Amino acid sequence: MHTTTPLLAALLSASTCTAAAHGRRDDAPRVVSMRTRKEPITSSHLDRRNTNNTLDIGLTNQKILYTVEASMGTPPQKIVLQLDTGSADLWIPAANWCENDAAEVQDGPQACKAFGSYSANDSSTYEYLNSNLVLGYVDNSRTTGDFATDVFTIGGVSVQDMQFGIGYNISTDGFTGGIIGISYANDEGGVIEGVATSYPNFPAVLVNDGLIRSQAYSLYLDSAESHDGTVLFGGIDTERFEGQLQTVSIIADNGVYRDLQIALDSISVSGGPSLGPDGEALVALLDSGTSYTYIPDDIITPIYDQFSITYDNSSSNSYVDCDLGNQNTSIIFSFSGANISVPMSEVVLDSNTYAKGGSKTGQSGICAFGILPMSGLSLTSPILGDTFLRSAYVVYDLDNNEISLAQARYNAGTESNILEIGEGPNAVPQATGTGSGSGGTPDSGNGNAAAGLVAVTQVTWAVALLHLAALGWAAL
Structure with a gap:
């Protein structure tokens, strides 16, 4: 942001x-x-x-x-x-x-x-x-x-x-x-x-x-390789995610709904045990205006140790061997039944683009790592920024104070299946969990909701x- x-x-x-x-x-x-x-x-x-x-x-x-x-x-x-x-x-x-x-x-x-x-x-x-x-x-x-x-x-x-x-x-x-x-x-x-x-x-x-x-x-x-994405007001596109949307509650701040934040239950590396948090879930903000993802030090330290990732205090950048991006390994974020897998290819990034000014930026074979420790920036709670959000399809339901998540389908192409988000409880179609929606009004059936005969305005x-x-x- x-x-x-x-x-x-x-x-x-x-x-x-x-x-x-x-x-x-x-x-x-x-x-x-x-x-x-x-x-x-x-x-x-x-x-x-x-x-x-x-x-x-x-x-x-x-x-x-x-x-x-x-x-x-x-x-x-x-x-x-x-x-x-x-x-x-x-x-x-x-x-x-x-x-x-x-x-x-x-x-x-x-x-x-x-x-x-x-x-x-x-x-x-x-x-x-x-x-x-x-x-x-x-x-x-x-x-x-x-x-x-x-x-x-x-x-x-x-x-x-x-x-x-x-x-x-x-x-x-x-x-x-x-x-x-x-x-x-x-x-x-x-x-x-x-x-x-x-x-x-x-x-x-x-x-x-x-x-x-x-x-x-x-x-x-x-x-991360794509140059654009989509924000769809009032609807979802089922061609853009895998499986089913899982709905979780947005967490109020002293009784006031202000920030788009939800309970983060655990973080793990694929095939491994939970790295935390121990005890109560963390309150994590989902923010498209933040380029990176920031998690607690006690959770990120074992990840850095396992994959030989180094943190540069002078520039607040992290570096890793670029070969890690080719490994079939993911970091798993779990939210009350919704599990989002973030592949290493999505967080091992070109240092010239993502880590300008750092001590190792531009070195051959060295990449930036897109998940950073909270302590370096004096954060008190996690921020799930773009390096997380690119792996998730996220539905923000402000009226019902809920967020629905599913695994994003990368490079989905031009096909679309747009369903309208309705009114009242359970408004998000194809979602289960805190509030579960079903049905929804489909688009014109030809995969393009911007046709002149339907009530859709396409902004390209x-x-x-x-x-x-x-x-x-x-x-x-």
Whole structure:
């Protein structure tokens, strides 16, 4: 996750969605599909968290972000946003900041060019709300600016009067563009700081305007070798996972549902005993905005010992012989009956991409390892980031406070079988466990839920894969 501990004076606003000009059948599934794109970005800080003001992490690292393409305003101003299940606000850097001040921030000009910005003066539908946007960081990094509403467009779906933040002043060690947060509205910065009530964020707006039936979506990142994945609002795609979805409860924070966190019962290496935890389950956050996975030291140490993995304290990177990625070995994460197997091929990674700045980065035969110790970053609970999520098909059901998981099917191809997530309890189809769904409304039957006769808006992205070259960022 990119942002953390924001102080946002958010306002309640009414937002209206309009779908693409397709005929809608009442019996067709209501889903909105977006293809995500994987972006390598250099950043001098790790994911800045929006979790109860408890965590700030500093790390020089070549990160992998998952992004979606969108536009804001009239006429549309193109932007690329990081998709983040660990936050709830939508914010965009201001064009004025990019033009005048971005050079003062590491990677500022490159990020502005690659991911875009927003100019209020260039939009006829811009409406100012207030100047109370403040995203504050524990390390004194901060973003300040305005709250506004405007037309937010994602492919065939437009949201009228979408509330969002405009960053006019950004002070940080590393900049990676704007964010669309899709967690609970209670995870909005103003709610966390106690200065505002929640407003309808993107998942809520889709429900309010009848495009999906409930605040639920499924996330499929695909393998480390793939350049894109899919987030499907209001539905699941049975072609993207193996077996059956297993549902577990989201864990509230002092009675408030804010973070997408669940009980992690055990971690093991395939064929071996549980490495922990001993006693009560761990509370683990599932966060698409975090590139790596972080687990307790007493669990990761035997894994490092078994496979001769070394940890570099100076850069907070881990290194291993690249041959480990060819071994038929996995790390197993268990959650109340749901077992997700993470193959070594998914966590033994190119060091030039995943461990920039480390002492062994770029050495022949040396790879980065994508599971790291919590202690190096002063974490108090595990974070299951992209190196875990790529192996899981995850359904986030915010209305029922549940998450359903299954083993991801890598490189699933173009075939789809989309089922709608309904309303009320047991809404997720083909799921068992805490809340078990069955059935669901299928798509048109031809494997393509974006046909003009069904109530599906397909959002397809073609965002260029970026690489930080010696003299700047260049699209490949």
